[in-house]
Amino acid sequence: MATVADYKQSLKYETFSYLPQLSAEEIRTQIQYVIAQGWNPAVEHVEPSGAARNYWFMWKLPMFGEQSVDVVLAELDACRREYPNHHVRLIGYDNYTQSQGTAFIVYRG
Template sequence: MSEVMDYKSRLSDPASRKFETFSYLPAMSDEDIKKQVEYLISKGWNPAIEHIEPQYLMDSYWYMWKLPMFGETDANVVIAEALACHKANPDNHVRLIGYNNFNQSQGASMVIYRGKTV
């Protein structure tokens, strides 16, 4: 049996905090982000962008960047909005969400830009 690795994610150490499965992986490149956006669109999910200050990461409320992009089918438009959010809030974490109309839930949610840790 392989050994399970302990990730030292602690509230007392902001730099170690993990937000979701993808945060245990290296930061996504622009191409990786584009692939995720294309996947959301291919599923028919509505993309949305949210952001939050790193010190409030554990709160359940994130700020919405504009409205969800209902019916958007161009990945470049979604990426441009994500970049605009990141540039307007450079110290914040920015996440991409895919809203699933059929299940009325989030089909996907991932941090695509990490803010500065406190």
């Protein structure tokens, strides 16, 4: 059985923080899910020391109506290249509930 790390030693963020790092295919699957739900993908980033804040920096505008997983992946990669030491997360905005349907860190800084 795996050992459980103390919360102070192991900061956790967002939906999948307690799972192992997602593979490229798993990230692609999650983006497909966001798009299938009709949610609008958006990319945000922040320096690791500010990851616990409520507000992160938005990378461009949300991708309203985007249907291509590859376009979303390209924006995630572009943000990571621009801010290599930042955490980069994907958000799925739900128009119906006017809230976030999901949010998870794709790249850790």
